[in-house]
Amino acid sequence: MQARMKNPLLCVPDALKALLAVDKATEPAGLPDAMRKLVQLRASQINGCSMCVDMHSRELKHANEKDERIFMVAAWREAPYFTDAERAALALTESVTRLSDRADPVPDEVWNEAVKHFDEPQLAALIIQIGLINFFNRVNATVRQPAGEWK
Numbered sequence: 001m002q003a004r005m006k007n008p009l010l011c012v013p014d015a016l017k018a019l020l021a022v023d024k025a026t027e028p029a030g031l032p033d034a035m036r037k038l039v040q041l042r043a044s045q046i047n048g049c050s051m052c053v054d055m056h057s058r059e060l061k062h063a064n065e066k067d068e069r070i071f072m073v074a075a076w077r078e079a080p081y082f083t084d085a086e087r088a089a090l091a092l093t094e095s096v097t098r099l100s101d102r103a104d105p106v107p108d109e110v111w112n113e114a115v116k117h118f119d120e121p122q123l124a125a126l127i128i129q130i131g132l133i134n135f136f137n138r139v140n141a142t143v144r145q146p147a148g149e150w151k
Contacts, residue, residue, distance in 0.1 A: 001050075001146045008139055023132060029125035031118075034065060035089055038082075039126065040133040041073050042090050043097045047137035054147035085117035089126055096130045 009016040026036075037060045044052035060070045072079035076090045092106070092114045099105040114123060139145075 001144060003145050004143045007143060007145055009136075019132065019135070022128065026125035026128050029121040031122050031125045031129070034060065034063060035086055035126075036129050037063065037065075038069075038073060038086060039089055039093045039129055041070070042076070042093045043130060043133045044137055045074050046094065046097045047134065047141060049137035049140045049145075050147040051140045051145045052133065052137055088113045088117045092126065093130050096127070097134055 005011075009019070037056050041053065041056040041060065044056060057070055061067075066081070068079075069081045072081055073090070076082050076087060082090070088110075091110045095106045095110045114126070118126060
């Protein structure tokens with residue numbers, strides 16, 4: 001596969017800098033890095049962004065995450081490898097990523113479970129991370145950014 005064009009975030013480097021600054025701004029909220037990467041991987045799987053699936057899988061591997069956890073992100077509901085907090089984050093990720101799939105995009109059940117596991121700054125960081133990865137996925141999918149190109 002070949003990209004349709006140079007990645008727009010490389011064509012407009014100040015936009016990439018701004019997005020990376022937003023990502024960095026969420027760090028003080030205390031959301032564990034592994035959880036951030038699991039969320040990024042799950043949204044990227046849903047959106048079919050091969051570049052981001054490749055990148056975030058490799059980042060998780062580099063952070064010494066177990067293969068079972070990386071391989072099972074797409075089937076997290078049936079897999080025994082995730083904490084309740086990670087499950088809440090993944091459920092919220094799926095709801096926010098699939099906004100048009102239901103009349104109530106983020107049901108109270110999903111929201112209330114997330115609230116049980118995260119304080120307000122962590123929840124804010126999680127929501128921002130989900131929005132941010134969906135943005136990156138949409139840019140990459142639009143230009144057909146191939147996996148492996150980010151290295």
